[in-house]
Amino acid sequence: MFISELFPGIRWLRPLMDLVYPRSCLLCAKPIIDFDQESICGRCDSQIVPTTHGCLRCSAPLPANQRQEAKTCFYCRSRKWSFRHAYCYTVYSGLAARGARQIKQPTCESLAIALGHRVGKWLTHVEHFDRSQYDCVVPIPQHWFRRVTVRYNQADVLAENIAKALSLPIERNWLFRTRWTEKQGTKTISERRTSLVNSFGCHSKWEVQGIRILIVDDIVTSGATADDAARAMRKAGAKQIDVAAFARGVSARRQKSEKNSLAQPES
DSSP states (O other): OOHHHHOGGGGGGHHHHHHHSOOBOTTTOOBOOOTTOSSSOHHHHHHOOOOSSBOTTTOOBOOTTSOSOGGGOTTTTTOOOSSSOEEEEEESSHHHHHHHHHTTSGGGHHHHHHHHHHHHHHHTTOTTOOGGGOSEEEEOOOOHHHHHHHOOOHHHHHHHHHHHHHTOOBOSSSEEESSOOOOSTTSOHHHHHHHTTTOEEESOHHHHTTOEEEEEEEEESSSHHHHHHHHHHHHTTOSEEEEEEEEEOOOHHHHHHHHHHHHSOOO
């Protein structure tokens, strides 16, 4: 969140505060001179751009000549997702990938706040997104042991600021991790899907009945985390579940395969 929005009455203090606590960009470490930027410099800010042509189902970036239809998307045409739509702000590459890695650290919470605010504002302008279709926002939770030892969850920070931008309540205690899962970064797509099966549960089944939910995570890669979380909410009786995330990760190999499949003539 920008300081001018948090504390509109202290704008005149900003130059003095910069003398004592100079701001630096959490992505490039260069000094920040823009008044309204707390953790990202203007140069880095301009390089993190939203996806303009993505799958309407899983939000994977699509070639410019491919229609935005879920049934033709290379990444989800053979999947039956438990969520209806995924809305991912940008592609996991370059500075966006660096930002997605940075916000996993407690020391970069201000960056997570800024990116969550950005995603929330972006959602209000997405053509196929309607905030009135949701009753609440639910962040992807951590395992209880990690929550106790780290006491920081980037998905929760993103969700809080997305909820503010959309004027929706946030429900932090509905979802929970049923078991500890290893970090997914080094796993293949199939390994991620296998390791995350039945890894989420729902506490408040009587409260979830008939509710329309927007689940929030930092990154959607294989979609296994969001899918299993949505499945748990559906079992609890949720009426509708969509997903919002900062970045959509897709492997270079699959992007190449998709382009090759599009280039081949139909038999």
